[in-house]
Amino acid sequence: MNWNWDVIIEHLPRLLDGVWVTLQLVFVSGIAGLLLAVPLALMRTSTRIWLRALPFAYIFFFRGTPLLVQIFLIYYGSSQFEAVRESALWPILREPYWCAIIAFTLNTAAYSAELIRGAIQAIPKGELEAADVFGMSHWLKVRRIVLPRAFGIVLPAYGNELILMLKGSSLASTITLLDITGAARTIIARTYTPLEIFFAAGMLYLLISALMIGGFRVLERRLNRHHHYRAPEQISKIDPRLAE
Amino acid sequence: MDLLGFGDLLLSGTWVTIKLALTSLFFGLIFGLIGASAKLSGFWFARTLATLYTTFVRGIPELLLVLTIYFGGSAVLMAVASNFGYDEYIEISAFGAGVAALSIAFGAYSTEVFRAAIQAIPKGQWESAQALGMTPLKLFFRIILPQVWRLALPGLGNLFQVLLKDTALVSVVGLSDIMRQAYVATGSTKQPFTFYMAAALIYLGLTVLSTSINTWLERMADPAARGARA
Numbered sequence: 134m135n136w137n138w139d140v141i142i143e144h145l146p147r148l149l150d151g152v153w154v155t156l157q158l159v160f161v162s163g164i165a166g167l168l169l170a171v172p173l174a175l176m177r178t179s180t181r182i183w184l185r186a187l188p189f190a191y192i193f194f195f196r197g198t199p200l201l202v203q204i205f206l207i208y209y210g211s212s213q214f215e216a217v218r219e220s221a222l223w224p225i226l227r228e229p230y231w232c233a234i235i236a237f238t239l240n241t242a243a244y245s246a247e248l249i250r251g252a253i254q255a256i257p258k259g260e261l262e263a264a265d266v267f268g269m270s271h272w273l274k275v276r277r278i279v280l281p282r283a284f285g286i287v288l289p290a291y292g293n294e295l296i297l298m299l300k301g302s303s304l305a306s307t308i309t310l311l312d313i314t315g316a317a318r319t320i321i322a323r324t325y326t327p328l329e330i331f332f333a334a335g336m337l338y339l340l341i342s343a344l345m346i347g348g349f350r351v352l353e354r355r356l357n358r359h360h361h362y363r364a365p366e367q368i369s370k371i372d373p374r375l376a377e
Numbered sequence: 378m379d380l381l382g383f384g385d386l387l388l389s390g391t392w393v394t395i396k397l398a399l400t401s402l403f404f405g406l407i408f409g410l411i412g413a414s415a416k417l418s419g420f421w422f423a424r425t426l427a428t429l430y431t432t433f434v435r436g437i438p439e440l441l442l443v444l445t446i447y448f449g450g451s452a453v454l455m456a457v458a459s460n461f462g463y464d465e466y467i468e469i470s471a472f473g474a475g476v477a478a479l480s481i482a483f484g485a486y487s488t489e490v491f492r493a494a495i496q497a498i499p500k501g502q503w504e505s506a507q508a509l510g511m512t513p514l515k516l517f518f519r520i521i522l523p524q525v526w527r528l529a530l531p532g533l534g535n536l537f538q539v540l541l542k543d544t545a546l547v548s549v550v551g552l553s554d555i556m557r558q559a560y561v562a563t564g565s566t567k568q569p570f571t572f573y574m575a576a577a578l579i580y581l582g583l584t585v586l587s588t589s590i591n592t593w594l595e596r597m598a599d600p601a602a603r604g605a606r607a
Binding site for chain 2: 213301338
């Protein structure tokens, strides 16, 4: 067995094209999934049982089955029905790219909804009562207090979810997409150097997740800046009591 | 379960999936315990090695791990074997590659679970065992491990759910598990939705089953809750 660095360098541009596809998959479905997760989480915390039941069933299904099944259900499964094939949605459901995005969106929405629900329930009761005392309407309270607070609380866990999604995005290669893993597989089919190319692909995934972790640290510091607040020295000079 | 005559096929796939999950769980737990001991050990080299292991494995997709071991593993094995004078061609089976990949991944995550659990055990437990004159091995198996088990169970349960769902990835390299059999059934019936939905429901049943087993194990491991009514 001899290790061949040249083959990595030679095919790096194609792997980098794969990085671009992977990033698109993660960010497009990450944002769409978050938009879907917020109403799901709000419904899940509702006091009305019929409003809670639907997101419960949705989350139960998508968290209880493998992502690969979900991708295949959407990509291969949708073609089983005449009605789908003749509908206006077919040009979208025919494309592996959009099927992957739909599957990842639905999947991450289920996981994120559960995270956001946990965060909403972790908001101190006093803050919600204070909002009520101010006479805020239900939706104003949700918009100004519940969601901003929930985002601050959920952020570290959401960072993990995004990393899991990055790893999950490699499944797009099973429906012919040329993401990092897909690009690696096509390169290997020609060069027969699985160890070198998969190693390079793995390093690219590691690099992306390292960057994501760093980005989330910065974002978390900013969103939760009330945790890190320190009174400026100037204030304590005017009146020491203000700094306490 | 009939499913146009393919029910038995899916059932045999389910059995393969269960075997794969349990075998990987067994080796994964061993890797996790070794990894945690290495992370907590006094040797700099062992700590670094364990940190590298968890960082790398947790950062790359499980699918990539499966593909690397399946397509690249035989080259590595043959290189190792040729050092011992064995020059025949070695092929890795899909099941073997699946067990290797999934248990390496499970081991990396469970290393952290075990490490946290071991660190949560009060120091006095170690000290009193030493005071009784137990050897380090006896101390670990009689005093520490039973307590680690209880603390680590909830985390391990979650990881097993992930493992169970990740078994579907091994179908990509041709293992005849649930996914693969659903694919085979799809090929001759042209009803992909029916069979992938059936596969999804089988996985759902397996995850529900594993959750309830885990809840039961957690009750069993906790002496205070064991006698109590749910």
